[in-house]
Amino acid sequence: MPDTPDVLGAVLAADPAHRVRAVGDLYRLLLNQEQVFPATAPAALVLACLLDDPRTLAEDRWERRAGVRSLRAELLNWLASFADIARLDVEDGVGPARDLAAARAARPMLHDRIADFCDDDDPLVREAALAATALLRADPALASSVPRYAPAVREVLAVSADSYYRWIARERLAAWGEDVTGLVTAEKERRAALDRAGELAEDPFGGQEQEQAIRWLEEQPEDTAAPEQLGRRREDRAAPIPAAPHEPAPEPPVAALWNEAGYRGPWRIARxxxxxxxxxxxxxxxxxxxxxxxxxxxxxxxxxxxxxxxxxxxxxxxxxxxxxxxxxxxxxxxxxxxxxxxxxxxxxxxxxxxxxxx
Incomplete structure (x- = not known):
């Protein structure tokens, strides 16, 4: 894996293939497995200073993202992942306390550099900038700016085609004391509609309903979220409730059993x-x-x-x-x-x- 200076130097490379590879290296090298390292915070500050460079307007397909977007939008998305991890705790396994403290200390400076892009003409840049700034405002020093940006988070981020950005909007608005009931309901309805259409599309005897479901799915905007977003974006952030001390330990998986109705019991994976x-x-x-x-x-x-x-x-x-x-x-x-x-x-x-x- 390349060193950090090599990666940062390749981000603005003239060769598109080098740029794509460099951004991928950034994710793996500086935010590997949802952790921060000594070079993570300095790299984030350098990248924030590169956002004004005209070369960041170059568009391409990035290995962790769906669709085509500018390098600027992708770097902002990397900074959003950085901000997502920086708001966690050492107990969450995000890295040594010293490195996490450096990441948190960088948040005000990053916010100042990124905030200007929240009104960018490019909608993908605008969304990525709003996502990053919303997560950076987990820093108590930036709490006073929340009322200024909360409406944009609701109006832009909460309706994004990117499921990660929609999650950020719901999570941050709730943390800021705003009502997100409608957003949660809309997300559940969206998922239910997609699941239902998916079932109909796979029904070999669905007839006209199957055709309608397939057309409807084709018309839906592609989810531009990375397949495995860094940061803790799960809805169920809370740890599972441990079993009571008197409860017996669960039995290990055994051979697959079937009853007369044809349903499997405890599962196993065949060799x-x-x-x-x-x-x-x-x-x-x-x-x-x-x-x-x-x-x-x-x-x-x-x-x-x-x-x-x-x-x-x-x-x-x-x-x-x-x-x-x-x-x-x-x-x-x-x-x-x-x-x-x-x-x-x-x-x-x-x-x-x-x-x-x-």
Whole structure:
């Protein structure tokens, strides 16, 4: 891994590939595993001073982010991650007390450099700057500026396409004593709508509803949050409640058990040598199962009796039957008595390949 001076020198490199790699190195080198190091605070101050450089207007795709954005927006996002970690405690495992103290001491200077970008014409720069400044204001010395920026956090950050920024808006507004009930409800409704549309889009017998769900999902803005954002952005920040002293310790996972309804009990992950090797052939079948088979034919091929169930989707006209083959780790779904879909259990089912891909 490169040294810190090398990384900072490459951030404004003329070669786009070098810039992208340098920003990735920043995340790994200076905020690795949600921790701060001796070089983290000085690097944050240097980066804040680079924000005015015209070269930061260069746009590209960054390895930790979805979509295209300017280097300036990405550096501001890095500074937001820095601010997120700096407000935690040594007990949270964010690094030595000395390094954390240096990170916190840098917050007022960073705030002064970043605040000007909260009104930037580029919406991605504006969002990243607001996210960083909102987190920096966890510093008691900056608390007096909260009323000035709270409306922008609600109006811009809380409705961002970036789920991390929306979380920052809810968390910070709540910390500032503002009512976030509507924002929490909107986020739950958003997730529920996406989950519902996702289920419909994957329904092999969804018909028109499936097509509508797919179109709706395609129209939704892409979540621009990094796949694994640094900082503690989980909704459930509180530690889990420990079990009472008199309660017995939980049993370790055991072999997968199935009852007569076909539901699994305690889980385990099958070893590689226990899994069958199946091949998926589009429009033909999966392994020894061919689309169009009856449950009797599948029972003969797999050599085991299934647990058969069914459910109705919008009435009997869309009744879907399925059979769970516990030993094989397979659920076979039928329409009009014929196999239409094969679901392999991710823990105990066969290893399925499409061409060379598992």
């Amino acid at each position: 590689k040598e226990e899994r069958a090797e199946w091949t998926f052939t589009p429009y033909v079948g999966v392994g020894p199962l061919h689309f169009g088979m009856t449950v009797k034919e599948i029972t003969h091929v797999l050599g085991e009796e299934p647990a058969v169930s069914s459910y109705s989707h919008h009435g009997e006209a869309q009744k879907l039957n399925y059979a769970d083959f516990a030993e094989s780790g397979i659920r076979a779904l039928f329409h009009d008595g014929r196999l239409g879909c094969v679901a392999a259990d991710a823990l105990t089912g066969p290893q399925v390949r499409l061409d060379a891909a598992r």
